Amino acid sequence: MKLIADLHVHSRFSRAVSRDMTLPNMHEWASYKGIGLVGTGDFTHPTWFSEMRERLRPTADGLLELKPSFRSKSAIANPLFIPTTELSCIYTEFEKTRRIHLVILAPDLSTVEKINKELDKDFNLKSDGRPILGISAHDLTEKLLKVDKSLIIIPAHVWTPWFSIFGSASGYDSAKECFRDLLDKIPAIETGLSSDPAMNWRLSQLDKFNIVSAGDSHSPRKLGREATVFELEKFGFKELTQALWFNPLANDKKSQNYILETLEFFPEEGKYHLDGHAKCQQRLTPAQTKKLGGVCPVCKKPITVGVLSRVEKLADRPEGYKNSARPAYRTLVPLEEAIGEALDVGPGSKSVQQIWTLLIKELQGEFNVLLETPIAEIKTLSQEIVAEAVSRVRSGKLIIEGGYDGIFGTVKIFNNKERKKLEQTSLF
Template sequence: MKINTDLHSHSGHSGGVGQIDIKKYLETLPLKGINVFGTGDCLHPEWNRYLKNSFIINEKTSLLEFNRESQKESETNPSFLLQTEIILTSPLQKTSKGRKGVHTLILFPNFESIEKTTQFLEKKGMKNTIGRPFIKCSSNNEVSDTLNHILDIDDTIEIIPAHVMTPQGVYGSINPINNMKDFYGESSERFSAVETGLSADPEILSLIPELDNMTLISNSDAHSHNLNRVGREFSELEMNSLSYENIINAIRNNNVTLTAEFNPTEGRYFLSGHSDAKSGHSKGEYCIFSPANTPKDHICPICNKKMTIGVLDRAFEIRDAQGGEDRKLGYLTKTRKPYKSLVPLIEIIAASTNTVSISSKKVIDIYNTIILLFGTEINLFTQDKKKVQQILTDNNISQNIINGISEILDNNFSFSPPGFDGTYGKLNLGIKEDFLNINTVKLSDNHTTTTNTLKDFI
């Protein structure tokens, strides 16, 4: 059977998130078609207590189910999997460029293993007042020992480097390193998977040789139950029956049948640059560089400070450092699984109807009508385009929306300008822009120079 999983989320205790109510997730997840959802922040004392009180453990699957007496047995009831993200920090011995902090996912089989992990990490001085626990290590060896100790608590605990290419990921641009071992030490040999994150996809990660034998999984990293957040990235896993252990085995054995990805150009850190929110920049004054043009010293030409280095630049740097110079964009390692670039349906409807707010009643009404036709959003996106068009036409969905959905199914869309320096890319339906043709050196809205394309660079 195929199970749609989204195994990275956050509770209201993580920064910048409002109060989160699991009941809201119970409304959203069946619409999206997510079968198993990460609880987020399961080491946080209050959230941990809330999870214990709100869920029952299904003895057959070892997954959590919402403890709602009135809840009917239904195929669409999502299960939850105990999950947290932690931040480990360590000085970097090799490059001695200061401390690096790396976000890392942990999946747990039960509350007992969480308790043991908490006791262990508390002895190490874990700061746990915000959703993501913070663990300060004095060396890479200590990072390695810490993770090895957690993995020894239960052999079904899984550790997965989170959103590996973003600034807070292991390959990220803050105090950059070019090998996982330079941060995680020997413990990285026990990892089976990495999370692609919103700014990278299997194509970009195929540039990195040391990932060749690892599973790539996609998760939403949702900070809210909203329809454009939950399940915006997910992984479809193949297993005989639904259980925690089978999910872990599917990840370890790369039994991934599909990952849904953001188009990387939408991700907030795709290209290098500086947004106009940076000090020293006036409004409308920003710079974006494709790798063919990024200044070698990484200095922003507007404010003369170091700019935020994008995922694509980092991927090429790591490729070269790992001896993968012969790999070009477009190359996919043999171990890579099918993947699709998706845009949340609610955003397609808003863009197709020129509606600014995805929470407007008009947009939500259309969304609900379409979901009734397909059962779930994932069902819509995994069906044949002609069939989708027929069903939408037969049910009087407006042509603009049918066109918008068709463009996504055809992969005929792009984000322009692409995401950079914390800003999401802007959706353009019906316009396909290849990574290889990105050729913008943009210094401000009214000052754009065009030089080398990425094709010239690789």
Template sequence: MLHDYIADLHIHIGRTRKGEAVKISAAPSLTLERILGMAGDTKGIDIVGVIDCHVDEVLRQIEEAVEHQAAYPLAGGGLQFSRVTLFPGTEIELSDEAGQGPVHVLLFMPTLESMRELSDWLAQRMKNPRLSSQRVYERAKTVQKKVRELDGLFIPAHVFTPFKSVYGKGVKRSLAEIFDPDLIDAIELGLSSDTTMADQIEELHRYPYLTNSDAHSLEKMAREYQMIRLGQPSFSEFKQALKNEQGRMIVSNFGLNPLLGKYYQTRCAVCGEVTASGTACSACGSHKQIKGVADRLRELKSGEGGPASRPPYVHQIPLEFIPKLGKKTLEKLRAVFGTDMNIIHRATAEELQAVVPSSIANDILAARANGLEVEAGGGGTYGKVRRIIE
């Protein structure tokens, strides 16, 4: 029997259990234990991709959990921790031999053994294997072949963001300038784009899209996610879902309205004013810009539409974006409804109004239906939710 699972496959480790930094820009509270606890108990996530498992201390902690029967390997790959399945992965930085890039990619392995082999292989090709998102001094296509050899997944990350992404500054026109297109398993869209925007690039029509949080703090988990239909939450079933095989599929992508992302608009890199791409800033006169995803996609546009099998993309406004929904109010909601997924997807108007003021309840329902007016973000600043659309 098939079931629908919530998956967020881009979550960083901030600190190891010994307190050593892994993702320097991530919160210290992002430890493996707290990620797994928050995912299952608070967020309502069924499958997590922890993408700093190349770090020896992180990998050893997972290995010890299996030894002590706090987790067990699934027959089809992946590791079951109580209520949450973990796919071990890593985020790395790559360039091609001509110097194009750098770009970030996600690599996922089915087993601890294959993750250990990949970790050892990468450690010989990076300067500091104890840290996240490190440059790997190897041809991108060689990395792709190694991942395929280990039966893993190779997924370009947040592909449109201005920095360290394939279409940001990684390539001029095509991902084939760096990668072997046949050895890419999926594309991660990032917070400032959605399916309709991405499908303006014809070469992407062949790939499934993933929407993940890229969480640098516990509360950012599940700000983007996907619902996946699987027989069980295993790695092999997930690979089938990416190919739409035997009823396994991505049912829906849930992500921010792209206007809420940090890089939707082009903005002046000096003062932050919204600017037209390629022109001087009207406020300060600077020609330095952080090009927005919308403008970059206009440059790259080569098609429209996309495959008929493409799942729907649901614009999802995270609870933390909703006006006047502070920490104490969120705690009340979680105490009653259990998880954020229950609050966002399942609680009725009457149930919500019994816990919080009607104005907040109405905003939660409006967010569920993409009924909130938003102000576009850009230049590294998130967009803002303004009000309910009348």
């Protein structure tokens, strides 16, 4: 059975997260997106954890579901939950400050309780849904696995400059340096919005990991910006774990539980894809940064080195390298943005919302519309130009400008001339 999962999410108790990130809202919006399994996020936060205990109950196969009394009547499916959190390790090692985010998946609420009890001894878990812990990624991994060895630990958005294992400003050059003897306890890494699997395939040191994607969403609407699609015998923690541990590069025997594909944001849209300096409006390619000696041409301060440069630096394989045993991936634009582009209005406008609502309700969720539904059917339900927008997203024929130094990149589906022409043909 196919399961689309978004395993990295935040609750309203994390900094800069929408007040709307409640379990009922996450349930409702995951259903609209077509996500079958969503992380709770922030399970280390005491108030959030008590909400989790109040509102979720275990399923027969070992995941969680929202109790019926908390479900919105508008939800179009019943997505399941899994206890997850993100922990921020900030520490000094080998004379460098390291800031590394790890996503943790737990089998059930009683295990979460044990983890929280253990971490609460040394750290302040109340201050933020994503707490800062003064401990190394290695020592935290050791500590967590001592509590329960079935926990899944995944380095988050591994290329983000400031908060990740390979981050140019915060990380290491290899996963081995970071996790040392515990390297084999890590099944997967998360690409983050600014990188896609192909960029990660270029590092042979990453062959030992699966590559997963998740939305890292801070509001219900952004759920499933990225996601991982699993093939599972049934929807349980054990099966999910097996899939995360099954590495097709290391095993020639096929598993019943495995990763089918990942769904990606265009990496160029991520906030740290290219290099640059936001304050000085300098968007730079890796080659330009090299030429400038890493110094901003306007203010002479150091350039923020983005993901593309960093991958280029650590990669030991050429661009375009592919191993066919790796799961495939597809790159998407959120449906509201695609419709908005088609109609030449903002994604939040009323006309977009009308079409979006109709499509997701008729066609069982956004991922179905974006990935599976025949284009002709989308055309019948909406407009030719909307169907054309989805078709172009599928084929990747888009106009892309890379993000840099905290500024999101942009992806456009039509240029103005094309849109005019298509609008005219739509009239007939």
